[in-house]
Amino acid sequence: MARTPSNMLELGTLAPNFSLINTVDEKVLSYDAIKGINGTVVMFICNHCPYVKHVFEGVVSLAKDYQSNGFGFVAISSNDVINYPDDAPSLMQKTAADQGFTFPYLYDESQEVAKAYDAACTPDFYLFDASQRLVYRGQMDDSRPGNGIPVTGKDIREALDATHLGNAVKTLQKPSLGCNIKWKV
Secondary structure, X not given: OOEEEOOOOOOOOEOOOOEEEEOOOOOEEEHHHHOXXXXXXXXXXXXXXXXXXXXXXXXXXXXXXXXXXXXXXXXXXXXXXXXXXXXXXXXXXXXXXXXXXXXXXXXXXXXXXHHHXXXXXXXXXXXXXXXXXXXXXXXXXXXXXXXXXXXXXXXXHHHHHHHHHOOOOOOOOOOOEEEEOXXXX
16 A cells, blocks of 8 residues: 555546446436536545545545535545455445445546546545636545544545535645555556
8 A cells, every 4th residue: 555645636627527427326426417516526436445434434524514505425445446356346345335435436447537647546535616726636635544543534525515505616736645546557
């Protein structure tokens, strides 16, 4: 497991569109289908990464708290499932059910969506405003497996709150840290 930071896509970037299979119901979903009226959170996660497992409960809580405020949420797994079979779509569906996801969990088989978002690690978080412009990217908070800091979602919650109120999001943002995306060779 390589400790990999976010690449920190340039703020103001227009949300890259996608059409991916939702492993929960096997329907194809696009960015436009999942976006919220106030903004959209795109998360790159996977099933097996200990950094992702560490924040699952916090991610579910975050989505539940902000979906009612007009924010769309989506999780995407872009890992190579041939070499990392724990991230296979059937197990993604199970993870979504076991964790109580209230948002789609999409499979990026070609890895083109991860490349378009310049995603580097799991978990990696992106917040786009109502105009589909990137206003936040990076970590959920300072919690990591074993560091004793509770998962609160402080950093992304501050960005969501600012976006909801129409305020500027702080531009000093910390990269996420997690397992590298498992790229196909």
